[in-house]
Amino acid sequence: MDKRKFKIKTTFIDREQELRLLHNYLEAQPNSILFLYGLKSSGKTTLLYRLCDELAEDKSYEIKFLNLRKIFLDSYEDFLQAFFKTRNDRENGLKVSTKRQYSMFGRMLKGKKEDPFLVMEREFQKLVKKGRKPLIIIDEFHKLSGIYLPEKQKTLITELMNFFVAMTKESHLCHVIIASSDAFFIEEVYNDSKLRKTSAFQNLDYLSYADVKEWLFHTNRYNEVANFSLNENEIELIWETVGGSPWEIQYILERLFEFPLTKIVEKIKRERVAMVADWCFQDETNERKRLMKFFLDHSVQPIQAFDPSQRSILGEAVHDNILFYDPVEGAYGMQGKSLEWGIKEYFLSKFI
Structure with missing residues (x-):
């Protein structure tokens, strides 16, 4: 122990x-x-x-x-x-x-x-x-x-x-x-x-919405924290930002001792935008940028949605932890909800 x-x-x-x-x-x-x-x-x-x-x-x-x-x-x-x-x-x-x-x-x-x-x-x-x-x-x-x-x-x-x-x-x-x-x-x-x-x-998979709510409503029980508690709106904000990713939720909780939740969430989103931007910037052909657009509206895409010629670029995205591939389901998806935000904010940028 x-x-x-x-x-x-x-x-x-x-x-x-x-x-x-x-x-x-x-x-x-x-x-x-x-x-x-x-x-x-x-x-x-x-x-x-x-x-x-x-x-x-x-x-x-x-x-x-x-x-x-x-x-x-x-x-x-x-x-x-x-x-x-x-x-x-x-x-x-x-x-x-x-x-x-x-x-x-x-x-x-x-x-x-x-x-x-x-x-x-x-x-x-x-x-x-x-x-x-x-x-x-x-x-x-x-x-x-x-x-x-x-x-x-x-x-x-x-x-x-x-x-x-x-x-x-x-x-x-x-x-x-x-x-x-x-x-x-x-x-x-x-x-x-x-x-x-x-x-x-x-x-x-990541934690369900119900499990995340149970956790965040009772951080005193699960994390042995007595210094703060979260209300329903704050829990919703965390869920909308990182979903059920256990590590990212823990990351947020650890920083709540020093920073307000809104500042932590903004920082996470900026980091994910930078991650997507850097990944796309390394490709002079713009194939990576075109691939990311596939996931703007749907975070999971069946393998049939892609052309066989895209296999190499999909492999790069999986290798670099931008996408996750489920061979059993035959589908590609974003590596977490925070990266979904990264893609959306990246394409909303005035520089794109």
């Missing part, structure tokens, strides 16, 4: 439906890989940590949680070192079970010659015989892209995916949850016919 004192704390806002979906996946015999994807900073990592906290009370689970965002990975050996280490890999100030480690492997490989996949499979078999349920969670899985096995002919991601298919759909030994904020990685997986037939996909 985090005993440090702050004037405002971060919080976990109700994700009951999403947690229920994760629990439903785990309550069935392993038969597929679950991919968790979604907008940047939609709370995927926090949701997975909350799941682990809830499962910590259930002694039947053995969990390996690997957050690749916290690990420098440059080689296959780096991955092995990270995957087979034993320590509590917990953070973020959520409830922590001190008696439990989110790591099921109690030793390193014997040298570098032992097949790590065989080591994992044997461990899973031992756990299953004891009535335990192995669970592997890897966050930011796409960070393994570009890492090859020692013989340099096979990629680590490909071999891991094949192994996870074998452990879930074929052997039913282990549940696997993979989270990624990289839309193109999810697209690659989704378009792979073999993986699509062995995987489930869950999109984690």
Whole structure:
């Protein structure tokens, strides 16, 4: 438990439906890989940590949680070192079970010659015989892209995916949850016919309007703040500016100790206009500007709305966190409500 004192704390806002979906996946015999994807900073990592906290009370689970965002990975050996280490890999100030480690492997490989996949499979078999349920969670899985096995002919991601298919759909030994904020990685997986037939996909969106209202009406409860409260008009202004983006809402709350809400909102809008302007300015062909006009009236557009020749420019927008791509729904959308404001204000500028 985090005993440090702050004037405002971060919080976990109700994700009951999403947690229920994760629990439903785990309550069935392993038969597929679950991919968790979604907008940047939609709370995927926090949701997975909350799941682990809830499962910590259930002694039947053995969990390996690997957050690749916290690990420098440059080689296959780096991955092995990270995957087979034993320590509590917990953070973020959520409830922590001190008696439990989110790591099921109690030793390193014997040298570098032992097949790590065989080591994992044997461990899973031992756990299953004891009535335990192995669970592997890897966050930011796409960070393994570009890492090859020692013989340099096979990629680590490909071999891991094949192994996870074998452990879930074929052997039913282990549940696997993979989270990624990289839309193109999810697209690659989704378009792979073999993986699509062995995987489930869950999109984690931003918070709903109802959840945001519940949070902001009760900041004293959720953020342990006693210095201010928000009225309905202020809550509406926050929602209209950043929508249900948890990080941006927290950003606003932290600045309310020093600045009025209207000033904070104006600053956010100016920053988003500058972001869109800078992105469009880097393109001498004006293709980026023309693309942005697609999203003036509708923040989400089906892939059919675009010409195949625009695929490259769409890819740039996704890579630069201007747009989000959902390959399962086949749609492109803005990376949050604040960027919708950025586009609208950009095209209203007298300089455009």
